[in-house]
Amino acid sequence: NAGVTQTPKFRILKIGQSMTLQCAQDMNHNYMYWYRQDPGMGLKLIYYSVGAGITDKGEVPNGYNVSRSTTEDFPLRLELAAPSQTSVYFCASSPPGALRDTQYFGPGTRLTVL
C-alpha cells in the first residue's frame, strides 16, 4: 500500500491564483481530513469527510473548498490564494469503527503565496 499520498510536494502561487491540492489513500479508509500547519504551530483542521459525498467544516475552512466523490480521493481547492494561506498542508485518513482514532498522515504540501 502507498498509504496517503499528496501532490504536489511544493508549490508557489501568486495572490489571486487558484489551485487544487490532491490527496489519495489506498487503505479503503472512510474518514479523511485536511489540516494546515503554520510555522512553529500545531495543526488546524480545515475540512473533513466521513465518507464519499459527505464533508464538513473544521476549525479554519474559510478560503477553501473540498469534495469527496470517491472513497480514495479528497482534493482541497484554494480559490483566490492569499498570503495568509502560506502553510504546510497535510492530508490524513483513518479507518472506520474502533480503529478510527488512529490517523495516517500524508507527507504534506508546502505552499507559498506571494
Added chain:
Amino acid sequence: ELKVEQNPLFLSMQEGKNYTIYCNYSTTSDRLYWYRQDPGKSLESLFVLLSNGAVKQEGRLMASLDTKARLSTLHITAAVHDLSATYFCAGDTSGTYKYIFGTGTRLKVLA
C-alpha cells in the same frame, strides 16, 4: 469550544534523564492523542487514549489520561537522542471528528 494547551513549548534535556510533557484541555474530551513530528516531516501517531485512567507505553514513552483533571501526560524515561522531535497532543470533542491540536513541545535531547 475545545482548547488544548501543552507545556513546556521547548524542552532541552540530557540523555538518560526523565521528563514529562503536559497536555491540558478545556472542555470534555474523552479521547486524547499523541503524535510525533520530525523536522520537515509528517506526523506519526504515537498513542490513542480513549478512557479515563488509560495508560499506554511504547519504549521510553508512556502516556496517560486523567479526564477528571482534563490532563494528559507524556513521560519520557532515560531519554536518548533519537527521541528529539516535536510532540503534539490533540483532543476530540466526542463524536465530532473535529480534532484540536496543541501547539507542540519541541524536544531536544543532548548527548
